Amino acid sequence: MSTATAQQLIDTARREGRTTLSEYEAKQLLAAYDIPVTRETLVRQRGELADAVRRIGCPVVLKGCAAHIAHKTEKNLVRVDVRTEDEALKIFDELMAAMAGEADAAVLVQEMISGRRELVVGLTRDPQFGACVMFGLGGIFTEILKDISFRKAPLEMRDALEMMQEIRGRKILKAVRGMPAADTEALARILMQVGAIGLELPSVAEIDLNPVILSGARPVAVDALVVIK
Amino acid sequence: MGAAAGSTDFERIFHPRNLAIIGVSKEGIGFGAGICNSLRAIGYSGEIYLVNPKGGTWNGQTLYPSVEDIPGPFDLAIIAVAAPAVPAALEACRLKGAAGASIVSSGFKELGTAEGLALEQEIVAIAKKGIRVIGPNCFGIYCPRSGLTMLPGPDLSRQSGPIAFSSQSGGMAVDFANLGKSLGLKFSKMVSFGNGADLRETELLRYFRQDPETGAVGMYIEGVQDGDAFFHALKTTAAVKPVIVNKGGLSDAGARAVQSHTASMGGSGRIWSSILRQANAVQVQSMTEMADACQAFTLLPGRVYRGISVLGGGGALGVAAADAAETYGLHIPAFHDDLAGRIDALLPKPGSSPGNPVDVANPFVPPKTIKEIMRLSASDPRIDLQIFNSLIHHYKNMARITGRPLKEVTPYLELADDIQAVVAETGKPIVVILFNPKSGMDHLDVVEMFADARRAFVQRGIPVFNTLSDGLRALGHLNAYYERKRS
Structure with missing residues (x-):
């Protein structure tokens, strides 16, 4: 892992007067901390798209990306299961049009992680106890059910494993409906690493990794929000 | 500092x-x-x-x-x-x-x-x-x-x-x-x-x-x-x-200005x-x-308790106990036929039930019998701890019938001695529930007797709780603590 890489990303955003990292930057920061993220590439020019789609491999996910847009789904800037280069080009135009006016508008071409189990991992800073890591049910259920648990950083492996067992929906991590049991050690390492970010990067104020999708047994951070201060 | x-x-x-x-x-x-x-x-x-x-x-x-x-x-x-x-x-x-x-x-x-x-x-x-x-x-x-x-x-x-x-x-x-x-x-x-x-x-x-x-x-x-x-x-x-x-x-007063769901x-x-x-x-x-x-935490040996027996009476004791117990990692295993039969032989008829919970039906079952039942219950290897749900408030009726003071007709001292003896003999703790539904102005003698009874139990190292759910909740805390401590 590289604290320096992460710090550079933060410094850049700060210089530009932003309070959040773009999804693309956020994923680079996470990757610097060995947190599994989607393979992805940022495309600014229409001419670079086909090559990017080929490299990532269909089906892909396309997301409209701009520094000032935090919640992309709510702004209808996410298209999943894009199967051909032609389809990708058409969507690229739509997304860019929807972001007209954003100086840094670009489209993120992302591998599509298929998996029906969505989790959330996050970081918050409590005024009394400092960096605290969250785990819970992800996707739309995060806000609806608030089925979540917290641990103060640094997390030991035991803390990480326990907080997963503390949510009401913990059975989602077991083998269910033909899906394999989640790799809870890999999930625990994500939780511990998010805690490490909280301790090592004081300028990271909040993190949402939502969803973290279970691709088979393997957890992958599919979307990421990093708030800086 | x-x-x-x-x-x-x-x-x-x-x-x-x-x-x-x-x-x-x-x-x-x-x-x-x-x-x-x-x-x-x-x-x-x-x-x-x-x-x-x-x-x-x-x-x-x-x-x-x-x-x-x-x-x-x-x-x-x-x-x-x-x-x-x-x-x-x-x-x-x-x-x-x-x-x-x-x-x-x-x-x-x-x-x-x-x-x-x-x-x-x-x-x-x-x-x-x-x-x-x-x-x-x-x-x-x-x-x-x-x-x-x-x-x-x-x-x-x-x-x-x-x-x-x-x-x-x-x-x-x-x-x-x-x-x-x-x-x-x-x-x-x-x-x-x-x-x-x-x-x-x-x-x-x-x-x-x-x-x-x-x-x-x-x-x-x-x-x-x-x-x-x-x-x-x-x-x-x-x-x-x-x-x-x-x-x-x-309460989560004073929402902070934040951007993430976390x-x-x-x-x-x-x-x-x-x-x-x-x-x-x-x-x-x-x-x-x-x-x-x-x-x-201070009266019970520090460990995790799993199987419990519940002895006593009162309304939907069995159902209430079973539901609440599960929440706290406790369970109430039904006694096998042989053991249930031996307990049944000691119980008054009709109205009692020898399974687990054991419903004694009659509040005036003498402490000697209660003691025998608790001994038998403890012989089931699945039982880690016993709960005795006392019905001593009913002795108010006995006092009325006999015209004697409540404290004289209520055998709480004998009960306390017997429970202490069974715990010492079996090595399995017993918890007492002293629920007093008669606590108004017309029952101050019951209130006083309950205070005496509580002291008698606690002095013998027997924990006393006001209600079954209070007792189960306290056991739940004990279980949660020792389960995590040993792992």
Whole structure:
């Protein structure tokens, strides 16, 4: 892992007067901390798209990306299961049009992680106890059910494993409906690493990794929000 | 934060050989005179030096005009003078060699004024020079062994025991001391530290951790000074003895301006509960739940209990018990036919049921029979602990029929002896539920008999809870704590 890489990303955003990292930057920061993220590439020019789609491999996910847009789904800037280069080009135009006016508008071409189990991992800073890591049910259920648990950083492996067992929906991590049991050690390492970010990067104020999708047994951070201060 | 913990002489603070009370007014009952009365009433046996700038005597005792005039050494000072005079009094006590001072006066940081804050900072500065301060704005220390008591505590118990308790709030502390006395809880030491200018939750927790007199720690917390240090002290203490925490003010007031879902959902209530779980502390929601947990942790052998038997009667006992038990990791295995048959042979007919729970149906089944049933139940290897749901309030009817006093017709002493004997014989603890539905003005004899019965059980080391759900909840705390502690 590289604290320096992460710090550079933060410094850049700060210089530009932003309070959040773009999804693309956020994923680079996470990757610097060995947190599994989607393979992805940022495309600014229409001419670079086909090559990017080929490299990532269909089906892909396309997301409209701009520094000032935090919640992309709510702004209808996410298209999943894009199967051909032609389809990708058409969507690229739509997304860019929807972001007209954003100086840094670009489209993120992302591998599509298929998996029906969505989790959330996050970081918050409590005024009394400092960096605290969250785990819970992800996707739309995060806000609806608030089925979540917290641990103060640094997390030991035991803390990480326990907080997963503390949510009401913990059975989602077991083998269910033909899906394999989640790799809870890999999930625990994500939780511990998010805690490490909280301790090592004081300028990271909040993190949402939502969803973290279970691709088979393997957890992958599919979307990421990093708030800086 | 005052002198380093290592150099603090807690022994002299909690078991002071002599005391000085600074600020005993001759007129009326001020705090100084009040605490002196409390100390005399509870029977503190050391010398108590009283200070009043006017000199003279009070109740036949010399009033020394200043701390300097006190003729002998003292370990602990109790300061009750007006706030502006506190720093000078504290400094005088430090120079006189006192290990600590409990400042009951108010008029400091809690006022929120610049003047109050400045006075409190003066106290902190003097404490750093080498005297530990409890308070200001507190009720002080209660320690049954040394006969040290809080301001409103002339009638607290002198029986020492394993429970240590700390609280910002003095009222909460003295209420818990009183509640404890009526329930038979025994304390090692109790500290109400008010504003906590010097000694406060974290350092007290570290002290309680290594205090051989303390077997379990209770805490009422409004806020902590240093979250990281508190967490560390909590975790290391809970690793050796149970720490039971009632956190006041858990509502997530004052939403912060945040952008992520994580931060918006991480309010202080949720974070506190998580922190307590992470440290393996036991979280309770009220002081009665605190008392129940303290009882379970100090009277029952520390381990995880799984299978329980429930014996007694009353309404939907079986259903209620089974539902509640499951929530706390307990289960009530049905007895095998052979055992159920032997229990059935002892039960009155009809209306009883020998399975598990065992419904005795008739409240007047003699203790001898109850004893036999409890012996049989304990023979089932799946049973770790037994619950006896008492129906002794029904003896009021027996008293009415026979025209004899209730306490004479109710066999609670025999029952207590029998239960104690069965526990000793089987090695499996028994918990008693004493639920009194007859507690109104027309049943004061029942109320009194229940108090007697409770004392009889607790004196024999048998925990008593008011309701079955209170008892199961306390067992749940025990299970959760020991399950995590051993893993």
